[in-house]
Amino acid sequence: MSTLVKQYCLNAVMGLALGVTxxxxxxxxxxxxxxxxxxxxxxxxxxFMLAIGLAAGIFTAFPKYxxxxxxxxxxxxxxxxxxxxxGWAICGACPAIVFVQLGLGKLPALMTxxxxxxxxxxxRFVHARYLRWDTGSCSV
Amino acid sequence: xxxxxxxxxxxxxLGGLTILFRLVLHRPLGVSGSWLRVASTRQEFAAxxxxxxxxxxxxxxxxxxxxxxxxxxxxxxxxxxxxxxPENKTVQAINPVTTSATIGQHAVFxxxxxxxxxxxxxxxxxxxxxxxxxxxxxxxSRGLAASWVHLLFGGMMVGFGTQMAAGxxxxxxxxxxxxGSRASMLATAIFFxxxxxxxxxxxxxxxx
Numbered sequence: 001m002s003t004l005v006k007q008y009c010l011n012a013v014m015g016l017a018l019g020v021t022x023x024x025x026x027x028x029x030x031x032x033x034x035x036x037x038x039x040x041x042x043x044x045x046x047x048f049m050l051a052i053g054l055a056a057g058i059f060t061a062f063p064k065y066x067x068x069x070x071x072x073x074x075x076x077x078x079x080x081x082x083x084x085x086x087g088w089a090i091c092g093a094c095p096a097i098v099f100v101q102l103g104l105g106k107l108p109a110l111m112t113x114x115x116x117x118x119x120x121x122x123x124r125f126v127h128a129r130y131l132r133w134d135t136g137s138c139s140v
Numbered sequence: 141x142x143x144x145x146x147x148x149x150x151x152x153x154l155g156g157l158t159i160l161f162r163l164v165l166h167r168p169l170g171v172s173g174s175w176l177r178v179a180s181t182r183q184e185f186a187a188x189x190x191x192x193x194x195x196x197x198x199x200x201x202x203x204x205x206x207x208x209x210x211x212x213x214x215x216x217x218x219x220x221x222x223x224x225x226p227e228n229k230t231v232q233a234i235n236p237v238t239t240s241a242t243i244g245q246h247a248v249f250x251x252x253x254x255x256x257x258x259x260x261x262x263x264x265x266x267x268x269x270x271x272x273x274x275x276x277x278x279x280x281s282r283g284l285a286a287s288w289v290h291l292l293f294g295g296m297m298v299g300f301g302t303q304m305a306a307g308x309x310x311x312x313x314x315x316x317x318x319x320g321s322r323a324s325m326l327a328t329a330i331f332f333x334x335x336x337x338x339x340x341x342x343x344x345x346x347x348x
Contacts (some may be wrong), residue, residue: 004242008248011252012252013164014249015253016256019255024145024149025145026145037338050150050155054151060320075304076304076305077306078326084331085335087294088336089293090338091294095171100257103309109273111296115180115295115299118292121179
C-alpha cells in the first residue's frame with residue numbers, strides 16, 4: 001500500500017472513530033447539548049474534562065513522542081471564540097458535530113453545514129483584506 | 141434506542157482519540173483546520189496548476205509570487221517588502237498550506253465523521269430522517285422555516301468564529317488545552333462561556 005493511500009485510510013479511520021465517539025457521547029443531540037450548556041446535566045461536560053485530563057497526562061508523560069502544538073495568542077482569539085460559542089449554542093453544532101447530525105438524519109444540519117462553509121469563506125476574505133494577523137494553525 | 145455513553149466511557153474514548161490522532165496522523169486533533177483546507181480547495185488547486193505551469197521561467201515565478209502576495213497581504217505588504225513604506229506591524233495571513241496532509245485527506249476525514257455518525261445512529265436506533273432539529277429551537281424560532289434560517293446564521297457564526305479564533309472545540313478545547321496552551325485555554329473559556337450565556341438566554345426565552 002502506498003504512503004498516500006495509507007494516509008487516506010488513516011484519515012478515514014480517525015474520522016470514523018471521531019464520528020462514532022461524538023454520536024455515542026451525544027454531542028450531536030441538540031437538547032442534550034443544551035442541557036450541558038445550561039448546566040442542568042454534567043455528563044457530557046465531565047466526559048470533555050476527562051478527555052482533556054487524560055490527553056494532558058499522556059502529552060506530559062511522553063513529550064518526546066508527541067511534539068508540542070503551537071497555539072499563539074492573537075487578536076482574533078477573544079472575538080472569534082465568543083462568536084463561535086454563541087453560534088454553537090444557536091445551531092447546536094461545532095465544525096465536527098454538524099457531520100454527525102447529518103449522519104443521524106437531521107436534515108436541518110444542511111443549513112448549519114452551508115452556514116459554516118459560508119462563514120469560513122467569509123472569514124478568509126475578511127482576514128486577507130482587513131485583519132492580517134497570524135492566527136497560527138489548527139491541525140492543518 | 142440505546143442510552144448515551146456514561147461520562148467516563150465518553151471521556152476515555154474522546155481522550156484516547158485526541159492522543160491517537162497525534163500518534164497516527166502526526167497532527168493535533170482539529171476539525172476547523174480541515175474545514176479551512178476543504179473550503180479553500182479552489183484556491184489551492186489553482187495554485188497547484190499555476191505551479192505545474194512553471195518551467196524555469198523566473199520572471200513568471202516572480203510575477204506570480206507578486207500577484208499572490210498582493211491578493212493575500214494587500215499593497216501594504218508590497219510596500220513593506222520594497223522598503224518604500226517601512227512599518228513595524230507584523231503582516232501575516234492565514235495560510236492553509238502548512239502540512240503534508242492533502243485537501244483530499246482532510247475531505248476524507250470530514251466525510252468519515254459523517255459515516256461514523258451514520259453507523260452509530262443505525263447501531264443505536266437513533267437514525268431518523270427529520271426536518272426538525274429540536275422542538276425547543278422550532279418553538280423559539282416560531283416556525284420550522286425560521287429555525288432553518290437561524291441554523292444558517294448560527295452556522296455562519298461557527299464558521300467565521302472558529303477561523304477567527306483558529307480553533308474549535310477539538311483544536312482548542314481538546315488538543316490545545318491538553319497541551320497546556322494558554323491561547324487554547326483562553327479560547328475554550330470564552331467559547332464555552334459564550335455558549336452558556338446564549339443557551340441560558342434561549343432557555344429563558346422559551347419559558348417566557
